[in-house]
Amino acid sequence: MNGWRARIGLVVPSSNTTAEPELSRVTPAGVSVHAARMPLEDVTADDLDAMADRAVECAELLSHADIDVVAYGCTTGSLLHGHGFDAELEATIEATADCPAVATALSVERALDALDCQRIALATPYVEDLTRREVAYLEASGHEVVAVDGREVEANTDIGSLAPEDAYRQVKALLADAEPDGVFVSCTNYPSLSVVEALERDCGLPVVTSNAATVWDALRTVDVDAGGLPGRLAGLGKYRD
Known part of the structure; x- marks a missing residue:
């Protein structure tokens, strides 16, 4: 069964x-x-x-x-x-x-809190309006977004066509000038779960994906x-x- x-x-x-x-x-x-x-x-x-x-x-x-x-x-x-x-x-x-x-x-909030991540680097595939809304949401929950990047993709099929390597490179670039204590890669359609361990090893930070x-x-x-x-x-x- x-x-x-x-x-x-x-x-x-x-x-x-x-x-x-x-x-x-x-x-x-x-x-x-x-x-x-x-x-x-x-x-x-x-x-x-x-x-x-x-x-x-x-x-x-x-x-x-x-x-x-x-x-x-x-x-x-x-x-x-x-x-x-x-x-x-x-x-x-x-x-x-x-x-x-x-x-x-809310699952993301619970995960970030469980990992004791307060200063967040946020990577999204979204258009500016949605990325901005997500920053406001995270900050309203007590997190500080210290670095943010959105890819400005609107069509959801285009988001799903991104590669995990895209998420890896986006996060690495985002961390170049920031000192967060955790990373959040947003969007359930952004392929990124397979690069979580590589990012954690290479960046030395907890990484949460949607x-x-x-x-x-x-x-x-x-x-x-x-x-x-x-x-x-x-x-x-x-x-x-």
């Missing part, structure tokens, strides 16, 4: 080609990932706002698969309206699916060890606060 240990329901934008493969690669034996999709082609504030209306429908459909936790796998989609919206999104999905839920933006934080949070929510994750998140234990 698939998911004999736990089943993760994943709500993602329809144009996301990265989240499912990355999450499936790092989940432990006995954990399965099952996705539902919300329509999105361009990563803009208006389109993300419209997409969010479909999250409840996706959560209801995933509940038919007897899932154990739902992960809302979109970073900017879960922080678009700031703090309060993220927790409300988790609560609404939980009530609809009748199981715990995590939203990527997908790493999301799967870590989902696994610890269902009391499954996240030791298969790359990087320092793997060593943080399995139980949710």
